[in-house]
Amino acid sequence: xxxxxxxxxxxxxxxxxxxxxxxxxxxxxxxxxxxxxxxxxxxxxxxxxxxxxxxxxxxxxxxxxxxxxxxxxxxxxxxxxxxxxxxxxxxxxxxxxxxxxxxxxxxxxxxxxxxxxxxxxxxxxxxxxxxxxxxxxxxxxxxxxxxxxxxxxxxxxxxxxxxxxxxxxxxxxxxxxxxxxxxxxxxxxxxxxxxxxxxxxxxxxxxxxxxxxxxxxxxxxxxxxxxxxxxxxxxxxxxxxxxxxxxxxxxxxxxxxxxxxxxxxxxxxxxxxxxxxxxxxxxxxxxxxxxxxxxxxxxxxxxxxxxxxxxxxxxxxxxxxxxxxxxxxxxxxxxxxxxxxxxxxxxxxxxxxxxxxxxxxxxxxxxxxxxxxxxxxxxxxxxxxxxxxxxxxxxxxxxxxxxxxxxxxxxxxxxxxxxxxxxxxxxxxxxxxxxxxxxxxxxxxxxxxxxxxxx
Amino acid sequence: xxxxxxxxxxxxxxxxxxxxxxxxxxxxxxxxxxxxxxxxxxxxxxxxxxxxxxxxxxxxxxxxxxxxxxxxxxxxxxxxxxxxxxxxxxxxxxxxxxxxxxxxxxxxxxxxxxxxxxxx
Numbered sequence: 001x002x003x004x005x006x007x008x009x010x011x012x013x014x015x016x017x018x019x020x021x022x023x024x025x026x027x028x029x030x031x032x033x034x035x036x037x038x039x040x041x042x043x044x045x046x047x048x049x050x051x052x053x054x055x056x057x058x059x060x061x062x063x064x065x066x067x068x069x070x071x072x073x074x075x076x077x078x079x080x081x082x083x084x085x086x087x088x089x090x091x092x093x094x095x096x097x098x099x100x101x102x103x104x105x106x107x108x109x110x111x112x113x114x115x116x117x118x119x120x121x122x123x124x125x126x127x128x129x130x131x132x133x134x135x136x137x138x139x140x141x142x143x144x145x146x147x148x149x150x151x152x153x154x155x156x157x158x159x160x161x162x163x164x165x166x167x168x169x170x171x172x173x174x175x176x177x178x179x180x181x182x183x184x185x186x187x188x189x190x191x192x193x194x195x196x197x198x199x200x201x202x203x204x205x206x207x208x209x210x211x212x213x214x215x216x217x218x219x220x221x222x223x224x225x226x227x228x229x230x231x232x233x234x235x236x237x238x239x240x241x242x243x244x245x246x247x248x249x250x251x252x253x254x255x256x257x258x259x260x261x262x263x264x265x266x267x268x269x270x271x272x273x274x275x276x277x278x279x280x281x282x283x284x285x286x287x288x289x290x291x292x293x294x295x296x297x298x299x300x301x302x303x304x305x306x307x308x309x310x311x312x313x314x315x316x317x318x319x320x321x322x323x324x325x326x327x328x329x330x331x332x333x334x335x336x337x338x339x340x341x342x343x344x345x346x347x348x349x350x351x352x353x354x355x356x357x358x359x360x361x362x363x364x365x366x367x368x369x370x371x372x373x374x375x376x377x378x379x380x381x382x383x384x385x386x387x388x389x390x391x392x393x394x395x396x397x398x399x400x401x402x403x404x405x406x407x408x409x410x411x412x413x414x415x416x417x418x419x420x421x422x423x424x425x426x427x428x429x430x431x432x433x434x435x436x437x438x439x440x441x442x443x444x445x446x447x448x449x450x451x452x453x454x455x
Numbered sequence: 456x457x458x459x460x461x462x463x464x465x466x467x468x469x470x471x472x473x474x475x476x477x478x479x480x481x482x483x484x485x486x487x488x489x490x491x492x493x494x495x496x497x498x499x500x501x502x503x504x505x506x507x508x509x510x511x512x513x514x515x516x517x518x519x520x521x522x523x524x525x526x527x528x529x530x531x532x533x534x535x536x537x538x539x540x541x542x543x544x545x546x547x548x549x550x551x552x553x554x555x556x557x558x559x560x561x562x563x564x565x566x567x568x569x570x571x572x573x574x575x
Contacts, residue, residue, distance in 0.1 A: 042535050225465040267519050271478020273469035274523050277516050290516050365538040373540040375550045377505045394538030437534045
């Protein structure tokens with residue numbers, strides 16, 4: 001007897017990923033689910049600012065275009081979509097998707113599942129009053145130092161509400177801040193009926209999610225091993241999990257696509273952004289990455305098995321963003337000969353002028369692109385012959401006027417600093433507000449996910 | 456014998472706040488034990504002296520022929536705070552691969568690792 005397989009395809013690894021990918025995944029071969037991951041740590045704060053300006057915003061707008069591109073597959077072939085595109089406004093995201101389906105003559109034919117309850121911003125005072133400290137889980141600092149500057153606060157929800165939405169018949173599930181991995185694990189849990197304490201299977205679903213959550217980064221994109229020989233990246237195939245109910249799965253991609261799925265490419269993705277491999281904590285389960293076994297199982301197919309899991313903790317992670325000053329970064333390019341020496345002199349001149357102006361910054365950072373920007377002092381002096389060196393200098397601080405003034409001090413160096421300088425076409429550096437990240441933990445019991453089915 | 460990590464391993468790196476993680480993977484499974492013995496947390500901390508401000512932790516994944524390193528204080532504050540080109544630690548991977556190991560000749564021969572090219 002052949003085991004039933006469920007295919008979950010990754011069509012977006014972050015907001016800004018390849019616009020072609022969702023449609024290519026939906027049309028390139030058989031899939032059951034399309035998983036789209038839009039949210040990085042800083043994305044929620046950007047979306048919160050957009051929502052403050054316009055209450056109908058605050059979600060990943062690319063998602064509406066993605067749904068448009070896969071609508072035939074959803075309507076005609078029953079492909080389901082799971083995405084955390086809702087950001088800080090899943091309801092508005094659902095409105096936009098329903099407006100789109102109506103405008104394409106599919107009004108009432110697409111059932112949406114909308115997951116909310118992750119947004120803790122309106123509840124912060126209530127939670128603090130009830131004794132939830134929201135201490136920074138990395139630095140142990142108290143929350144009162146940032147309370148008045150908070151922009152957004154969202155708990156990472158697990159697979160439960162997505163499973164509930166799918167069980168309710170949703171064809172498209174839109175969440176706010178769900179864990180990236182839950183977007184893959186929830187469809188598998190729904191299809192195979194895995195119990196909430198089937199730790200090994202749930203952990204396998206999480207590992208599957210970790211492998212495909214960054215899109216093509218496991219199928220040949222950003223792959224260092226044998227990178228020159230990876231074929232046809234222009235036509236790269238995004239990854240697909242092909243799972244069975246025992247918690248083993250294959251990583252594959254559609255035929256006639258570029259890229260490569262190998263033990264090396266999958267291993268690179270497994271170790272990406274990893275902490276303690278024995279304890280990959282999610283709201284549903286703790287996965288042990290030291291139990292993962294990989295085997296090449298034909299061309300562009302890696303079999304993944306052996307995964308063990310353990311019960312989760314009583315906490316959820318909370319992602320909090322807060323305003324933390326201003327920054328600006330600018331650059332100038334110095335040419336041969338002695339490019340590095342000229343760039344170094346320009347840096348000294350600029351710093352002396354900032355000093356004389358009495359400007360106060362929390363930090364000034366100089367990098368020499370082409371020499372030391374990426375690997376710093378690990379690189380030997382390039383000598384006098386470097387064809388060019390880019391002086392890249394940035395400042396940050398809480399005095400916005402000082403940061404603004406810094407942006408005016410770079411261009412003058414073109415005429416009043418060291419010679420053979422160019423590369424200022426993009427103009428003055430832009431002053432950006434810093435929205436910093438505050439990770440915290442909260443008792444699971446005070447976060448109540450909600451699921452709404454709409455059509 | 457001098458052995459370049461670049462010749463016997465590949466790597467990928469990323470960020471969590473101000474911490475960079477570097478996953479170091481043996482290019483051949485039989486090279487993993489040598490990498491595990493030679494590339495200790497102390498060796499990596501010494502390699503990144505002047506680049507990172509905090510300590511280095513190491514985790515082993517023999518099942519994947521891989522080591523995971525956490526480099527604290529690597530990203531100028533990390534995330535949106537950082538002024539670095541590589542604010543998200545994406546290229547610490549090859550920074551680690553710049554490491555050159557001093558391996559006893561018999562151990563290197565037994566493992567079959569290539570010697571670093573001699574500079575003329």
